[in-house]
Amino acid sequence: MSVAKTVGAFVEDPFGELTAAQKAPGLKQRFPDRVLIMTTDRCFERCAHCTRRWILGRTPTVETPEDLARCVAYVRRHPKVRDVLLSGGDVLMLPDARVAELVDAFAALPQVEVIRICTRAPVSRPSRVTDRLARMLAKSGKVWANVHINTAAEAVVARAAAARLVTRGIPVSSQTVLLKGVNDTPRKMLALLRALSAARIRPYYVFQCDPVAGLERFRVPLARAKEIERYCAERIGGLALPRFVADIPGAPRKVPLDLL
Numbered sequence: 001m002s003v004a005k006t007v008g009a010f011v012e013d014p015f016g017e018l019t020a021a022q023k024a025p026g027l028k029q030r031f032p033d034r035v036l037i038m039t040t041d042r043c044f045e046r047c048a049h050c051t052r053r054w055i056l057g058r059t060p061t062v063e064t065p066e067d068l069a070r071c072v073a074y075v076r077r078h079p080k081v082r083d084v085l086l087s088g089g090d091v092l093m094l095p096d097a098r099v100a101e102l103v104d105a106f107a108a109l110p111q112v113e114v115i116r117i118c119t120r121a122p123v124s125r126p127s128r129v130t131d132r133l134a135r136m137l138a139k140s141g142k143v144w145a146n147v148h149i150n151t152a153a154e155a156v157v158a159r160a161a162a163a164r165l166v167t168r169g170i171p172v173s174s175q176t177v178l179l180k181g182v183n184d185t186p187r188k189m190l191a192l193l194r195a196l197s198a199a200r201i202r203p204y205y206v207f208q209c210d211p212v213a214g215l216e217r218f219r220v221p222l223a224r225a226k227e228i229e230r231y232c233a234e235r236i237g238g239l240a241l242p243r244f245v246a247d248i249p250g251a252p253r254k255v256p257l258d259l260l
């Protein structure tokens with residue numbers, strides 16, 4: 001399949017999350033070493049650029065002890081899985097006790113080395129990230145926090161919540177979506193990366209907006225995306241420089257923009 005050819009197609013479920021990627025109710029797998037757990041379909045806000053806009057509410061979430069047991073059993077049967085994403089929706093919409101239950105269930109598997117808390121709470125509801133929650137998340141020594149941050153202003157808002165996590169030893173990283181009209185200038189992107197490092201949030205990925213139906217207006221042309229990447233790379237050290245990638249249906253990895 002030509003990777004480049006797939007970039008233009010905008011559909012409701014480009015990654016087959018409602019179909020092929022769903023391996024057990026509430027569990028999705030696209031890559032051999034990681035699984036995504038749909039912990040809830042609720043979020044603190046409804047992002048206009050949400051790439052799961054057609055998925056939330058139409059796919060099972062892990063609700064019952066039996067659901068969770070089935071997901072844990074799936075991971076156990078697939079020993080290559082070492083990374084579990086607790087996502088949705090936003091896992092921090094759930095009460096602390098439920099978050100702890102989910103973390104503990106997967107952390108107990110020796111094969112699982114990383115549990116990612118995928119959340120926008122540090123931006124949308126910073127007070128949700130309490131010191132108590134941070135202490136609880138730190139217990140297993142396997143938890144990382146992945147926060148969705150798109151602008152320098154959001155990074156500033158997230159700073160206090162990120163500090164509570166980092167202080168307890170939880171690495172915090174950011175996933176950003178390159179969005180037309182939001183952060184699609186070299187200066188805005190550089191300001192975001194600087195604000196993230198100032199907040200001790202490691203910039204991890206900057207994604208081309210996924211090819212999801214309804215998001216066409218947010219897509220930044222590839223040449224522009226590369227220009228933004230180049231501008232940042234020439235002005236900031238590697239520690240604060242994320243990988244600029246596209247998530248392309250059928251590709252075996254997140255594809256660096258350089259290869260497109």
Ligand code: SF4
Pocket residue numbers: 042043044045046047049050051052053088089090120148
């Ligand atoms: S927080 Fe994530 S899943 Fe929730 S609406 Fe925003 S982009 Fe979608």
